[in-house]
Amino acid sequence: MSEQTLAEIGEFGLITRIEELVARLAPGEQVLVGPGDDAAVLRVRNGHVVVSTDLMVEGRHFRRDWADAADVGHRAAAQNLSDLNAMGGRATWLTVGFAAPPALPAQWALDFTRGFAEECALVGAGLVGGDVSSSDQIVISVTVMGSCTVSPVLRSGAQPGEIVALAGRQGWAAGGLAVLGRGFRSPRKLVDAYRRPEPPYDAGRAAAEAGATAMIDVSDGLLADALHVARASGVAIDVRTEAFEVPEPLVAVGAATGADPMSFVLGGGDDHSLLATFPPDAALPEGWLEIGRVSQASADGPAVTVDGEPYDGPYGWTHF
Amino acid sequence: MSEQTLAEIGEFGLITRIEELVARLAPGEQVLVGPGDDAAVLRVRNGHVVVSTDLMVEGRHFRRDWADAADVGHRAAAQNLSDLNAMGGRATWLTVGFAAPPALPAQWALDFTRGFAEECALVGAGLVGGDVSSSDQIVISVTVMGSCTVSPVLRSGAQPGEIVALAGRQGWAAGGLAVLGRGFRSPRKLVDAYRRPEPPYDAGRAAAEAGATAMIDVSDGLLADALHVARASGVAIDVRTEAFEVPEPLVAVGAATGADPMSFVLGGGDDHSLLATFPPDAALPEGWLEIGRVSQASADGPAVTVDGEPYDGPYGWTHF
CATH class of the missing domain: 3.90.650.10 (PurM-like C-terminal domain)
Known part of the structure; x- marks a missing residue:
């Protein structure tokens, strides 16, 4: 396994391995339909959902010689979980779009997923879906969803004297x-x-x-x-x-x-x-x-x- | 404007133009907080949300000499709206992660956004957030959210004789x-x-x-x-x-x-x-x-x- 590339393991092989990892590490709460169908279905308790999307691009936001795959996974999750933190909310679900060169070791993608899922587990959030594709460069797009228990805190409410x-x-x-x-x-x-x-x-x-x-x-x-x-x-x-x-x-x-x-x-x-x-x-x-x-x-x-x-x-x- | 590259218009310049376009073309329903904060806040009526993420990579899923930017935008939206269609649901909100070379004409990104928003408007869905970054190749990651009025239809329910x-x-x-x-x-x-x-x-x-x-x-x-x-x-x-x-x-x-x-x-x-x-x-x-x-x-x-x-x-x- 650890020697295979993404091209060798294949799209569906990779997805299957990712789903196994995620089910073990960060299954998430209130997931009615998890990864593997056309879409995930999630139970929403507070009448609203808070959503944010962030990109990480190899060479721009990370370098593979400066951080290992699990580190990049932790960081990709952290920057998205943090967006919900900044609204005063808590993240519950994430999806990942993962584009990478066919020659990338499959183990890199799996270690990334492990780090990502471990970071999500810190706040009880789960990875509920995503997509993989070939590309020239690793590009990771994360969407995080969650909710607030009090009114979301926006950027626009600061007043003189505060x-x-x-x-x-x-x-x-x-x-x-x-x-x-x-x-x-x-x-x-x-x-x-x-x-x-x-x-x-x-x-x-x-x-x-x-x-x-x-x-x-x-x-x-x-x-x-x-x-x-x-x-x-x-x-x-x-x-x-x-x-x-x-x-x-x-x-x-x-x-x-x-x-x-x-x-x-x-x-x-x-x-x-x-x-x-x-x-x-x-x-x-x-x-x-x-x-x-x-x-x-x-x-x-x-x-x-x-x-x-x-x-x-x-x-x-x-x-x- | 039409002559500028993404590097010239800049990250925040691009985001501002995209937000203007989106507000006009596909503002979306039940958007409590739209683009421009750390996250969007969306009102959920049916107690659940249906979510899917799809990637489109230049050279893999589209070629700029085979389809213009608005076409690519229509297609990127269509393939995601279709995932919710396949659950028996309706899409209400989308986010886009848009990674592209700094030399890309900014007009391409805006025409993409216009096509994307026009396709979303066909089902009443709105673009509520996203991220932009530089990359070597255009990579577009779309996340779509929505809901079902009856139970979601999965892939796993087919029975012999049907x-x-x-x-x-x-x-x-x-x-x-x-x-x-x-x-x-x-x-x-x-x-x-x-x-x-x-x-x-x-x-x-x-x-x-x-x-x-x-x-x-x-x-x-x-x-x-x-x-x-x-x-x-x-x-x-x-x-x-x-x-x-x-x-x-x-x-x-x-x-x-x-x-x-x-x-x-x-x-x-x-x-x-x-x-x-x-x-x-x-x-x-x-x-x-x-x-x-x-x-x-x-x-x-x-x-x-x-x-x-x-x-x-x-x-x-x-x-x-």
Whole structure:
């Protein structure tokens, strides 16, 4: 098995193996009809479904020499589960479109699936369907579905005077990516953070229940995503660097590469932390750290500043 | 605009244009939160959601010199809407993961979106979210969601003695593909059938309401998909060629290429017709044609035969 390519195992052979793995690792709840028919059928309890789709492209979002297949699976699941986290919801089901070269070892696809299903199992979500195809390059498209127990928290609800807060690690994965990009494999903690992010899966719902007014998954970069919130809400956001304790491994990477370690914190996105705004008198839930304030947008429109000034480093990343 | 590439218009520029198009062409019903946040929020009325994901890869499922961008959009939507049709349901929402080379004209992506949204509008479905990324090759991953008003019709319910029936055109798109593959552009009706399939969108629900016991979207090939039903149900299926009136353009293509025109009917999958089984005394709904019978599987296991004999032509296609 481990020696076979996708071309050798075949489309239906691969699907059968994936279905076996998934049934064992992450069957999911409330699945009325699982993988194997024209569509899956899922029981919806709260009268609504929350849905998001994300792409991962080899060479663009991951490299096979920088992370093993299970890592890529964990990360593909994490970035999607995190989108529902950012709505204040919980993911219950996912589908995967998996396009890959025929010469890819079938074991890579199965290890990917294992990592993916293990990450889903952390929140009790199940892989309920998908498609496979040949392509020149690995392209993975994940759709996640779930629901909220309180009203979904959008990007557009931030008000002047409110607190800006962060949950989860920030800058670790970007530091790991910088290390890998220079051909190194340490500090190991940063590299591991890039390979398998640890999104704060409980923080989104806790924030929603605590009255968060706006929330976003930090995937483009802390400042870039703060700017998404500022624009959607029509406000200004100021982030204070004194709020962050830059972790020791990032200080080491900064010293070794000549980069300001704070730039990883402010521009990094791959940790899938959450950024949210709360009313000024809100008690922040456990795991949330105040990092700034919302104010009225100036005549120039919504903006994000750092310590009260425009920031001249990168806010994050774009995908073309 | 029409001269710009995806790299020039940028990720967020493209997303903004897509959202404008979609809001105009196919806004969708019961969309509580549409595109633009971390996730979409959709109102579910029937206590369940039916979900399917399909991939389309350039060079594998479409060629840009064989179909224009709007055609590819129509086809991408049609093949997914058809999966819900095959459950006896109706599609209400779709998401799209769109990976493409940075040098692709932005107009291609927008024309794709227009065709996609127009096809969705045929059944009242809306595009509610998605993602874009750069890649070496166009890869489109569509997830469709919807619901059923009666119990979903699976592949596994066929019983010996039942009628096998077909709804929709069969063989037209395969004929068109054969024509295009030889460098021709006519018969135009076949080429058009390949570029923009016309799935029988009302036939799935009608079949479910008439008591269909098993149903499948014919996408791999009529015999290949009949074999999926036979295996899932543990039965044998015999298809009778006398049931089909081979359309004149297919006869012409057969004569020109030396192929048996019936091979397009039996092996073709791109029309997205539906195959279903019905109890022997069922009155077939309008648009359904009896094409064969279900019988007990022999000792060799589930199988599909043609006019009582094993078939030596292709049953359909596989994707690696």
